[in-house]
Every structure is written in C-alpha cells, then in structure tokens.
Amino acid sequence: MAARAENGRKNDPQRTKEDILIVATDEFATHGLAGARVDAIAEKTRTSKRMIYYYFESKEGLYLSVLERSYRKIRTLEADLQLSSLAPEAALRTLISTTFDHDQANPEFVRLVSIENIHHAAHMMRSEAIRDLNVSIIETIAGILERGVAEGVFHRTADPIDVHMLISAFCFFRVSNRYTFGTIFRRDLCEPETMQRHKGLIADAVLSYLKS
Amino acid sequence: MAARAENGRKNDPQRTKEDILIVATDEFATHGLAGARVDAIAEKTRTSKRMIYYYFESKEGLYLSVLERSYRKIRTLEADLQLSSLAPEAALRTLISTTFDHDQANPEFVRLVSIENIHHAAHMMRSEAIRDLNVSIIETIAGILERGVAEGVFHRTADPIDVHMLISAFCFFRVSNRYTFGTIFRRDLCEPETMQRHKGLIADAVLSYLKS
C-alpha cells in the first residue's frame, strides 16, 4: 500500500501543484487576472478543477502563487551572475545583456508584472516572499558604481536604483509594449538585427551617461 | 417642439457619448478589459446601460472607442510642440520633458496601452484611425537628429524610432510599473525630487549617448 506512494508516480502533491502552476502561468499571462478562466486551466492540467481549489483555495490564491513562483525564478537567476569579480564596465554590460535576454526570453513574466501593475500591485503587497527577494541586485549595482567612480572609469555618481530602472525600463518596455509599438511603427522587435542594435543602444546609453 | 432640441440641453448625442467615454476610460483603465463592468460604467453615467449598447454596440466596441479617443488626444498634443524651430539639443530636451510630463499626468492612458498589449494589440490593429496618427513624431525626431549631426552637436547616427523608444520606455515604465517597482524598492516615484532627478537622468542619458 505504501509502495505506491513511494515510487512517486501517482498522488504526488509537488508534481500536481507544479503542473497547475505552469499551466496557470500561461493562462494568467495570456488573459489577465479577470480574463483567465479556472475551467481553462483545469482542462489543460493533468488534474481537475477541484484540485486547484484544494491546493490554492481560490482563483486569486492561485494567481498569487503564480506571481511568487515567477519572481523567485528570476531573482535566483540574477543572483548567480557573480558580477563583483568583473571590471565595472564589463560588469554593467553583463548585467544589461542578461536583463535584456531574460525579458526577451520570458514574455510571460513581463506580462504578469504588467497585469499586477494594473491591479496596483495589490497581491504583491500581501506577499512577503516577493518583497524579500530584491535587495541583492541593488547592492550589486551600488558596488559596481562605487568601484567605477573610485577607478576613474565613471565620472558621475548615480543612484543605483535609478540605474536599475533605466536598464529595466528599456528591456521591459521592448517586450511589454511590443504589440502596440510594433503595430504603430510597423516594426518587429524580435528580429535578430533589431535586437542586437537595441542591446547595444541601452548598454551604450547607460555607459556614456555614467562616463559623462 | 424643435425648440427643445435647439437649446442642446436634453437629447444631446455628442454629450451623451462623450459622457460615456469619459466614465468608460476610467473603468477600463482601472480594471482592464475583462475586469471592467458595463453595469459599473452605466451607473456612473448620466445615461443608462441601454444607451451604451445603442451607441457602441458591445463592450468591446466601447473599449475600442475609448482607446481611439485616448490616442487622438495625445498625438494631437505632441504635434503642437513645433520642435523644428529649436536647436537640436534644446528640441530633444523639450520633447523628453513633454513625454515625461505627459505620461506622469495621464496614468490612465499608460494603463490602457498596457492593457491593449496584454491583448496583443488586437483591437488597435482593427482601427485604422490609431495607426494613422504616429508618423509625424518620428519625422520630427529624424529631423532633429540630422540637424544635430550636420551641426556637429551629435556624433552618432541613430535610428529615430530607436531614440523614440529609448525615451518612451523610461517615461512609460516609470508610470506603468510604479506599483510593483514602488513595492519592491519601497520608493514613491511620484515624489517631486525623484521626478526631477528622473527627468534629468533620461535627458542626460539620451544626449550623452548621441554625443558619444
């Protein structure tokens, strides 16, 4: 009897929850919080609608879990960069390149953040988990900027959060607004050439700002 | 009998439609397309729900009209700047300042654009009116960049749409993501000091990029 639980095939709560979260991430990112359908999520899952309510209590509870999971994934990735061992300019270029590639490769994260902003970040505020994840990236940038000024590579003392925002804004906007921007200016922001040019643009803009 | 229609007080279709659009703009910007309630819009209007369907046919028809109206307002404002008469650097600083102030003062527009992106710009694509509004701003920027290079003020040949994107991204992101960004970094992006610093940051970043 216990043997069936041990092989971890059937009745595996972690697997079931993870399965639901992956499907729900896609549904919420595609249709928004109000537009997402619990029935649609249940259909694409290996399990049933009843289990969604069993594990996550409500549609909003599921949405919050999706949001937490997405943030955790991304901040972990950022923390693994080890930028302190690079020269200031190289460290910043690496960070910018990583942020750029990340947003490009994870449009569902970008969309979830946009959706959460439409809701005034009401769910994120209730989640301590999400808030406690973002200190390290700012400390890292602050360190890079200080070293740059000390070494005479950068000539401007900038606020690390502001620099983070300048980088994030461009990388995020390219993905978050690609449909309206693409429609208005008839430009595909996913073309390899365009992407390369944009990556160079934001890196050069940030660095020439710090050097001026 | 005709006298009552002439004084334009009661039964004024333009007034009724405009009234509905103003209320609907707020409702859609606050709750998103799926989250918005036609009943809620009707309640805040001087007229009834029946009239919304009478004039706009459906919830989506109303949403599209709201979107068109918002874009028309903004592009008209931009076109009135007369930047060709200014020196290249001053022209760019004026454009950046205007874009910055505009997005800050019109968060409901920023939200509507975010919402439209969540829907893959599906409604905007069906509206010829919206697409035909955005040529002039790019032509204006192209002219400024050319003059700047010709006069030796700018040292870099940049794509005008890219420059427009760099400016828009920062100004837009500050407003579109203020809730999540504010929550994560415990920073109020609407404080006067912060706003002034950010305005200087994006202007200096763009100009030092073009000059480098």
Add this chain to the structure above:
DNA sequence: GTCTATAAGAAGATAGAC
C-alpha cells in the same frame, strides 16, 4: 433617443462519493 425589466449564459466555487 431613452428607460425598466429580464433573458441567456458564463464562471467561480462547492457537495459528496471514493
């Protein structure tokens, strides 16, 4: 052009068996 009342259907949530 405008209003009230209501049809028709969708969607979140749960009961109850296994």
Add this chain to the structure above:
DNA sequence: GTCTATCTTCTTATAGAC
C-alpha cells in the same frame, strides 16, 4: 488526494414600452 456533477451568482446583452 482526487473526481464528477451541480449550485449560485454575476454579467453581457436585449425585448419592448414610451
């Protein structure tokens, strides 16, 4: 822990009178 069937409420949209 899991499933099917269903309840209840909410929401878009319309009928029909004035």
